[in-house]
Amino acid sequence: MLPLEALKPNAAVSGLEPGQVVRIVTTEAVGPDAVTVYYKTPAGQLRERMLFRSDEPHLTLAVAGRPWAFDAPGEAFKLAAEAYRIDLAYLFDPMMAVHTANVEPLPHQITAVYESLLPRQPLRYLLADDPGAGKTIMAGLYIRELDLRADARRVLIVAPGSLVEQWQDELAEKFGLAFTLFSRELVEQTRSGNPFDAHDHLIARVDQLARAEDLRDLLATTRWDLVVVDEAHKLSANYYGAKLNKTKRFLLGELLGSITRHFLLMTATPHNGKEEDFQVFLSLLDADRFYGKFRDGAHKVDVSDLMRRMVKEEMLRFDGSKLFPPRRAYTVNYRLSDREAALYAAVTDYVKTEFAKADALADGKRKGTVGFALTTLQRRLASRPEAIYQSLRRRRHKLQRRVEEERLQQRGHALAETLNGIPGLPGDLWEAADALTAAECEDLEETLVDQATAAQTIQELEAEIHLLTALEEQARQLVHAGQDRKWDELSRLLQDTPEMRDASGRQRQLILFTEHRDTLNYLAVRIRGLLGSEAAVVLIHGGIKREERRKVQELFRNDPEVRLLLATDAAGEGVNLQNANLMVNYDLPWNPNRLEQRFGRIHRIGQTEVCHLWNLVAAETREGDVFQRLFDKLEVERAALGGRVFDILGEVFEEKSLKDLLIEAIRYGADPAVQAELLARVESALDTRHIQDILQRNALCEEVMDEQRLFAVKTEMELAEARKLQPYFIRAFFTQAFQRWGGELRPREAGRFEIPHVPASLRERDRLISGRDPRYPAPVLRRYARVCFDKQYARLTDRLGAERAEVLHPGHPLMQALTDLVLEAHRPSLKQGAVLVDPADPGLTPRLLFLIDHAVQEGADPRRVASRRLHFVTLRPPAAEQGSADLVAADAGWAPHLDLEPLAPADRPLIEDLLAAPWLTQGLEPRALAHAGTHLVPDHFQEVRGRRERAVDKTLAAVHERLVKEINFWSDRYIKLQDDLAAGRDVRLTLENVRRTLDDLTARRESREKALLASRHLVSATPVILGGALVIPAGLLRQRQGQAPAPDPWSADPQARARIERIAMDAVLAAETALGHAVSDVSARNCGWDVTSQPPAVDGRLPPARHIEVKGRAKGQETITVTRNEILAGFNQGDKFLLAIVLVDGDRHEGPFYVRQPFAQEPDWAVTSVNFDLDHLLARARVPEALR
16 A cells, blocks of 8 residues: 555556556645646656545555665566567567568568668658569568568558469468458458458459459558559559550559558569659659659659669679579470471461451451450460360361351341450450469460451351361371471470480479460370370469469479479469479460560579570471571570570560561561561660660669678678577577466477467467557467477478478467566566576676667657667666766666576575665666666667658658749740730630649648658657666675685686686687688677678688687686577577687687587576586687688
């Protein structure tokens, strides 16, 4: 019970907030029996409350005569401090998403997420790295980091239909993020009728949203934290004269940008060659900055703060080697047999004739449908005899049925277009691949090639059927003759090409692409016979379901018996097959993007071998001549410009597409003049200057990963690795806390565990917090068959089909429920304070340890935090006079509490006099906060404010420049219109419209500048002390216990310790420098080791750095003491970690002696340090030169 009169400023009181100790700021009496109390919560929030006499029984002082009682159980304090650290894991682990995701990111991905994306608040950005750079990985890491910061509860991903399933799979498998695929069925299943509002994690098809006005209306009523658009170049618009033509996709992009805080666009081709279109595209990110039509000379802009681009050739591994190997492409020519040539000529004449008939059709949509069907038929002609025979047979059969149906309904009238009633058919069939998956495209082609016809009467249809019957018979005779020169060439290629065989003569893994399922099945039979193995060949095509496709991929990756994957373009979408480096294009797609996409299946991150591609081309055919010239020219440019030419195939045909050139070749290629013009167009498209222009255009905002920047990124990664909570810190905490709440963790396979039963208290806590914490929407399960703490154990690579283990990381719902329970139970212990013992400190001076939280907030909305940091700070009395108030403050590192152990209850009376020392009785928090306010807060605030002000000032200048130029332009137009009207001339614009435009622009500029200036304003919150402990050195405790001094005669002398440690450090630095390594002393950074040593590059590859923990010992000593933090840092670093031992004898020393992997097992939760036998370690040690 606490009387109201006892509520004094700075008193720590419990009972005002559930489970928390608050600090009284001031009080105001309201009569004799009530008081208004102003107090601060542990989170630093200022609150007020009126208290009455009836509240007195519920109030207690958390201290007895001083601000900190230091009487909380030490074990509870340590558990609560670690729970707090895990709950705010991203503040301690700067790359938390990297360490918890099932990926090993590369330098360019790290810089994208942690340098380009995360620092921008809010984000409006274009990520334009080359194809195959892993932009999905970057987006996943970014989503995961925002998720850990509770800054992305609602995330919408918009992608082409062919990629949505890949997005869903990768986010689930690599990042543990569950996303729902949007569909019409989802609308019907949602009770509210708006799935965009009901689901927080959605993936939607771009064209499904763009074309459906009702879906856009539903979407417009929602708000999102993050929207990601993949293949964002599809959101295009262009100017026709002065008018901006906005496509439905562009309108969707404008809508998406207006309903989200963070907006991320991703594309490898942001620039189509027209600056005005590019700036319109960028207006999706900032409509004011890119307002109006681009006018050359007036609207040049710097977009380096809005986008970044990194090309494949600039991407490196962490060892400095090139990320992507070279690519080689070869053209394999074959000649048709006489019968094949005759069939080719006959079918080509048929296609050419039908094209002419289609041109005469008045219905533009039907004309396009027939043209699409005819090109499909021509492509099948190039595939193999069986493919064209089956297509001709099915087409003749379908058209005959059509005649029978029409005779029943009409006589001699115009035929209705068969496909008019097909729902969801794209308006432009040539862009069907953009709207449909490859499987859907295959089905569409099957339907079109069988039914679409240019015939307008029954008589014309019958004449076409008669012609088809003759072609079908000619194809049937060819099939029965068994002639297939294309297969003969492939068989020779498989058997006689050296690259196809490994050292033992065995067929190497190969991917073969065809256009049609008929050809796919035919080749499977022939190749299995050639190899003599049914299991050697697996297939992927559009008719294979998603799970079966995934199973085929796993077989190809992991089953040594599987040598060839035969695939249609269904495998060209979202399938990564870099375990193979050989590819054959049996059929050539008419879309160069498909060619690029196919090659990208093997030329991806993870590929280590030179990639080889063979393209089969039929000589002396019209389309074959075009392809031959294309590949010949491509090889010339590859030799001159490198492999980058393969990445821009989809961009080189700007004036006329490859598809149109091939159609022209079929229709008019018999004319030598036309043929020469077509080949000249191919030459022009692949002209060196044209390609260089495209490469230069794509290099806009290009980033370079040079050796210096790579080293900086590598250093940051290693520092983050040393501090990462996964897996050792997390496992130690979870094991201890889970057992306290009645849980059991049973060991299973190496690194994996089973949880047979989750206690009800944890499941109930999850139910309570899931509604208020946006980071953890998934439920806690009753049991977990397999869990692990290290992501390398999530999958068992040596056991195909083994159950995947869930990684228990700070973002996992079970971990969050556990930390929430621990904090509820023990948070008061942090503010109450505990007494801890430092077993590694033989000195006699106690110290205070404080945990301080500091936030930088948005000035317009203080509830939104722009940046936050946590610090451990120590306060020590001066060595000369403990009673002095002149305390010495210093940074204590990043997890010092783990190296400390609780004071035994029996030892409490031995240090009671220390608790009454004058320096502990008053002003501790103000002094700690004064240190924070002088050293920590200003640096943090200036860093965040400087970054924000630079970004806002750049945007402000760009917006001002663009809108002022527009205002000046329209002002000039207004004056000219006045002059024209005064002269009696006709004018197309009215003065009123121009005046209205001027007023709108002026208001727009003022409004945007006001908003930008508001976003520039940041405020520093007052740092908050979350907890504190009194740390007693082991040497002082031994003295109070009456024991002998520490076993090392010099160890109690700080100056002696410092001298030996300095000699040891100098010895290690000298030894590493002598080896030619780049050496830096990082002992002051508290990163878990003392010296970073980077060996020089060998054959262009940068070896792993050495992270050396230095231990100096006086000669004659028998043990070395290593703290818990140092041991866990060693485990985190793996082979990079070295323990260096230096034996010091006066001014001389022996060593250093290096021990790799010095620690056999991680210490238990209660163990704060371990003594190792010095002789045993020296027996395993080696001199520095031996570890080169």
